[in-house]
Structures are given as C-alpha cells and as structure tokens.
Amino acid sequence: MITIDGLTKTYGTTLAVDDVTFTAASGRVTGFLGPNGAGKSTTMRIMVGLTRATSGHATISGRRFADLPNPGLEVGVLLDASAQHAGRTGREILTLAQQYMGLPRARVEEMLAVVSLTPDEAGRRVGEYSLGMRQRLGIATALIGDPEVLILDEPANGLDPAGIRWMRDLLRGYADRGGTVLLSSHLLHEIEVIADDIVMIGLGRIVSQGSKTDLLRAAGTVVRAADIARLEQALTAAGLVTTRAGDGALHTDTEAARVGTIALGAGIALTELRAAEGAGLEEMFLELTSASQREGVPA
Numbered sequence: 001m002i003t004i005d006g007l008t009k010t011y012g013t014t015l016a017v018d019d020v021t022f023t024a025a026s027g028r029v030t031g032f033l034g035p036n037g038a039g040k041s042t043t044m045r046i047m048v049g050l051t052r053a054t055s056g057h058a059t060i061s062g063r064r065f066a067d068l069p070n071p072g073l074e075v076g077v078l079l080d081a082s083a084q085h086a087g088r089t090g091r092e093i094l095t096l097a098q099q100y101m102g103l104p105r106a107r108v109e110e111m112l113a114v115v116s117l118t119p120d121e122a123g124r125r126v127g128e129y130s131l132g133m134r135q136r137l138g139i140a141t142a143l144i145g146d147p148e149v150l151i152l153d154e155p156a157n158g159l160d161p162a163g164i165r166w167m168r169d170l171l172r173g174y175a176d177r178g179g180t181v182l183l184s185s186h187l188l189h190e191i192e193v194i195a196d197d198i199v200m201i202g203l204g205r206i207v208s209q210g211s212k213t214d215l216l217r218a219a220g221t222v223v224r225a226a227d228i229a230r231l232e233q234a235l236t237a238a239g240l241v242t243t244r245a246g247d248g249a250l251h252t253d254t255e256a257a258r259v260g261t262i263a264l265g266a267g268i269a270l271t272e273l274r275a276a277e278g279a280g281l282e283e284m285f286l287e288l289t290s291a292s293q294r295e296g297v298p299a
C-alpha cells in the first residue's frame, strides 16, 4: 500500500505538487492520470526518495522509502526506462540488481523470460535497445525483488499493441495476487482499461479520485433521438444538465434509466441510450483538468 499525505513540492515559484493526498491500495491497480506537467512524475519521484517534498509525506507499506533497508524487495520502480546504463547489456543490468538485492542468480533468467527478452537481446547493450525493449528491461528490474508495491511512470511508453496487452495482463495478475500497482499516464484509455482506482491530477492538485466504476457511473449517459431539440427540452425541464456532443448526441449527467423514463413520459422515441463510459470519462478528464490543458477544452 502507498499512502500520500498532504504532499507539496515547489520549484522556485512553480507549485508542481499542491497538497496531494491519496492511497493506492493492495490488490488494486491505481491509475495516476493527468495532462503533461500536472505533477505525476514529481509525486512519484518523491515517493521513491529521488526528490525531496517541500511538505507532506509519502509512505510505502507504512514506511518512508529512505527507511526501507532493502528497497528493491519492497518496491519495484520504473520511472525512466532510458535512464539505464547504455553501455551495459540487459543481462548485466539485471545481474547487478540481483546481486545488490541478494537474490538467487536464477532470478535473472526468470525475469528475462517474464518480460520476453530473448537470450540474444539480453546479451546486447542497452544503448542498442528500442524504447519498448528498454521498458521491458525496466519492468524486469522493477519485478526482480518480488516487491509488494510497483510504481511505474508511463510504463506503456514505446510498447507496441501486443506489448501493451502483455503489460496490462502482467500488472493485472500482480494486483490480483495482492500487490499494489501505481501507474501514471496522460493517456486516458490506457488507464481506463487497466485501473481499478483512478486519481486525476491537474496543475499539481487532485481534481477527482475514486474507483473506476464510480467515476464511470458519474460520467453519465449518452442519448440520441430523431428530434434532439425536443429531447433536450424535456430533459432540461426535468432538471437534468445536458450538453450537445459534437456528433449530435446529448450527454446527460444522470443514469440511463432516468433519461429513458423522462423520454417515455414526453412521448419521444430514442434512437440510442447508453452509459457514457469512456467518452464520459474523457469529457470529465478534460473538464476537470481544463485549467492545465495547454490546448484548452474544445467546445
């Protein structure tokens, strides 16, 4: 379990992380979502002792990272896959990790197999690796000590579709066995597919957090009718908040059953009625983080 309590980080006049509090629970994948520059990496760097917080605390399984006697056995970290020594081979990097964590030699080959790096690839210098191969090696290094907690910054970066699926299954299995997974992304879909819980951050502040199921439910309903203006009128008259999506559908902030009942009462035949899910979550994400979106939110 990871606990973040009132974490704040300033760089000069930049408030990178602003009073952030959340928990990533055991047995769950927590997605840490936010636009570029929102403060995700800074928060994660503080968790693993690479950056000092201005105020607040971060603990892993109840202890500060600096107080963990053999951190690799408690927490696997992948912050920047390109930070590995370019002149060493993948196998050498894993062997160093195996040695300083005091693990059996066999763990190196086991991990290479887990992340599907072939013996030939393992013998090549990391400087010659593709980004996806470096991510795989980074994940192997994070997992080698069989830690209870995984902290991964943008782990899907550079992976191809099969690689993304592989990583998703790996992290799912890890959480299902009781592990804690915290992964960051600015890609909503990636987080939406894998996460059990979502923490959304914008301009250093948490703008929303909760279980994915609850957030998706709160994302509302998409509804369509031949006479969309009359439907809009009926829903607004019933006190619902509606917005017109670009494709002509209406988005409401309430559940489908209520929308259906109102339409039936007004004698309006619907052509579509469904939970907004991904689209709703995206809208929520753009809205909640609008102040920190470089491009602003499209109308």
Ligand SMILES: Nc1ncnc2c1ncn2[C@@H]1O[C@H](COP(=O)(O)OP(=O)(O)OP(=O)(O)O)[C@@H](O)[C@H]1O
Pocket: 011, 014, 015, 016, 034, 035, 036, 037, 038, 039, 040, 041, 042, 043, 185, 186
């Ligand atoms: N070492 C540093 N010195 C000064 N400012 C920094 C430093 N590191 C981060 N920042 C600033 O802190 C803010 C948060 O950056 P951070 O890298 O944590 O965002 P992020 O959410 O990880 O973004 P991305 O999705 O682009 O990786 C940004 O305004 C950034 O410019």
